[in-house]
Amino acid sequence: MLDLTLACPQCRVRFDEAFFNRPDFTSCPGCGAPIKAEVFPAFFQPPAVGQSGENILVEGESSCFYHPQKKAVIPCESCGRFLCALCDVEMKGQHLCPACVETGKKKGKLKHLQDQRVLYDDIALWLTILPMVFFPFLAFTALTAPMALYVSIRHWNAPTSLIPRTKLRFVIATVLASLQILGWAAVIIAFTRR
Amino acid sequence: MASQNQPLRRLPGRGRKAFGVVSATSTRLYLEDDHLLYVANDRFTESYMRFYFRDIQALLLCRTNSAKNVNLFLAVVIGFVSLVGLLGDYSWNWGGAGLAVCGSITFFFLILLIINLARGPSCLCHLKTAVHTEELPSLNRVRVAHKAFALLRPEIDAAQSQLAAPEAPAPPLVQASSAAAQFPTPSFANQPSRLRKHEPGRFHEILCYVLLADSAFTALDIFYDSIWLTLLGSLLGFGALAATVMALVRQNESDIGRALRAVTWGSLAYQGLMLIFGFGFTIYLAVKHQVQTDNQWELVRLWSMESALDSPVLLWTLMFSTAVSLALGLAGLILLREHRRRSPTPPPLDTPTETPVTPV
Numbered sequence: 001m002l003d004l005t006l007a008c009p010q011c012r013v014r015f016d017e018a019f020f021n022r023p024d025f026t027s028c029p030g031c032g033a034p035i036k037a038e039v040f041p042a043f044f045q046p047p048a049v050g051q052s053g054e055n056i057l058v059e060g061e062s063s064c065f066y067h068p069q070k071k072a073v074i075p076c077e078s079c080g081r082f083l084c085a086l087c088d089v090e091m092k093g094q095h096l097c098p099a100c101v102e103t104g105k106k107k108g109k110l111k112h113l114q115d116q117r118v119l120y121d122d123i124a125l126w127l128t129i130l131p132m133v134f135f136p137f138l139a140f141t142a143l144t145a146p147m148a149l150y151v152s153i154r155h156w157n158a159p160t161s162l163i164p165r166t167k168l169r170f171v172i173a174t175v176l177a178s179l180q181i182l183g184w185a186a187v188i189i190a191f192t193r194r
Numbered sequence: 195m196a197s198q199n200q201p202l203r204r205l206p207g208r209g210r211k212a213f214g215v216v217s218a219t220s221t222r223l224y225l226e227d228d229h230l231l232y233v234a235n236d237r238f239t240e241s242y243m244r245f246y247f248r249d250i251q252a253l254l255l256c257r258t259n260s261a262k263n264v265n266l267f268l269a270v271v272i273g274f275v276s277l278v279g280l281l282g283d284y285s286w287n288w289g290g291a292g293l294a295v296c297g298s299i300t301f302f303f304l305i306l307l308i309i310n311l312a313r314g315p316s317c318l319c320h321l322k323t324a325v326h327t328e329e330l331p332s333l334n335r336v337r338v339a340h341k342a343f344a345l346l347r348p349e350i351d352a353a354q355s356q357l358a359a360p361e362a363p364a365p366p367l368v369q370a371s372s373a374a375a376q377f378p379t380p381s382f383a384n385q386p387s388r389l390r391k392h393e394p395g396r397f398h399e400i401l402c403y404v405l406l407a408d409s410a411f412t413a414l415d416i417f418y419d420s421i422w423l424t425l426l427g428s429l430l431g432f433g434a435l436a437a438t439v440m441a442l443v444r445q446n447e448s449d450i451g452r453a454l455r456a457v458t459w460g461s462l463a464y465q466g467l468m469l470i471f472g473f474g475f476t477i478y479l480a481v482k483h484q485v486q487t488d489n490q491w492e493l494v495r496l497w498s499m500e501s502a503l504d505s506p507v508l509l510w511t512l513m514f515s516t517a518v519s520l521a522l523g524l525a526g527l528i529l530l531r532e533h534r535r536r537s538p539t540p541p542p543l544d545t546p547t548e549t550p551v552t553p554v
Contacts, residue, residue: 007327009329010258025257028256035254037252038252038254112244119237119239161240
């Protein structure tokens with residue numbers, strides 16, 4: 001049976017349909033806080049039942065690569081392996097096997113499965129800026145400047161945020177790091193000439 | 195209506211994911227072709243969650259008092275700093291420099307107060323799918339949340355337009371109620387299930403007794419100048435702070451009533467105020483007596499040297515402290531008694547015993 005109640009975000013007391021889709025705030029039955037719930041048709045739908053795949057009934061029928069006793073219904077669009085209804089993973093119109101999904105996620109080929117990205121441009125920028133903000137740490141620029149330069153060059157073409165952004169951070173980090181390295185070179189030259 | 199290959203559209207609002215007192219993770223929401231993208235940025239990495247429009251079951255909004263509490267805190271700080279500035283100029287002849295410092299601090303907090311007021315009331319927003327409910331920290335103001343909902347609603351409606359209409363009829367939309375019943379509570383047939391744990395309130399009880407003891411010792415401190423009274427008062431103060439923190443932790447997600455929760459939060463606010471006052475008064479005493487305090491014992495000795503009957507500021511503060519501690523302690527005890535009377539401690543669970551299975 002479907003659970004047609006929702007929980008208050010504050011006190012977690014559940015409330016029913018009388019509170020759904022009201023134009024104004026209403027008092028939570030638990031904590032009295034003003035709450036508003038916008039409920040959509042998906043809430044009233046029963047959970048989707050997954051397919052487990054048909055067993056092979058006729059000898060000679062193609063079988064699933066992962067389940068030899070189940071009938072193959074579709075090939076994987078990445079590796080070509082035959083898949084049963086259970087193994088078929090449909091995503092954005094593509095039919096893939098679980099292994100290709102895993103590989104695609106790890107290698108970053110399936111952009112819509114990526115759940116984390118390292119922001120190398122921010123790392124490079126902060127490596128140049130942070131030591132300069134706090135004067136006692138200015139000496140650390142001797143270490144952080146080359147590190148920032150390395151990160152900028154090494155990861156110039158690496159995918160950064162999913163939110164489109166320019167290479168401006170890399171450019172600023174490169175320029176600042178170069179200036180810091182030049183500064184240190186000047187200090188060393190001046191020191192050795194004494 | 196969602197269109198193919200539409201560029202990312204940013205939803206209004208930016209929030210911080212709550213993690214301790216200071217959090218470096220900021221969150222934002224973006225609309226894509228067929229899903230809502232939740233982005234959490236902790237400066238060097240970004241993590242993403244996708245909520246497909248066809249899977250979104252509900253959007254929950256709950257107004258909170260965070261903005262009001264921040265307004266109250268800022269107003270108290272502004273009032274306190276202004277008072278210190280005026281007192282400093284009137285009683286202690288601070289002159290232009292002192293007034294300038296107090297004026298700058300007051301102005302800074304005034305700007306913060308204006309910004310907080312302009313942002314409007316605060317709220318909690320949750321997004322529910324079939325498998326989980328996720329908080330959306332970026333929608334932390336009612337105005338921003340309504341704007342975001344206005345952008346989200348058409349996308350979700352379009353994605354779910356193919357789904358069958360619900361069997362149960364949707365409840366009729368009710369017009370805004372009168373001012374007397376601003377947020378009416380609709381009646382419902384079944385009692386909602388309560389998921390909150392039972393909290394007996396031991397730390398609340400300790401807090402109330404410590405506040406009452408603090409009230410008594412503060413009242414004595416008005417008439418008797420003793421280093422031991424001052425020391426005991428300080429210890430009671432720290433004890434009250436510790437008990438307040440524990441009480442706040444325990445009352446979180448428990449069945450403690452709103453009034454008792456308010457007393458606990460009020461106690462925290464009062465102790466914060468006393469700490470700020472204590473800090474300011476200590477500096478005043480150090481300047482007045484021209485002493486350099488190297489350790490805590492010197493500070494306590496300095497405090498005990500000052501008689502409340504000779505210092506109007508100290509007298510009024512001690513009287514205020516006595517009154518507030520007494521009020522909070524008594525109110526807390528009464529509310530706690532009421533809470534315990536309404537919700538007795540649940541009986542201990544019976545140990546499971548093996549029942550013999552009768553063969554068929």
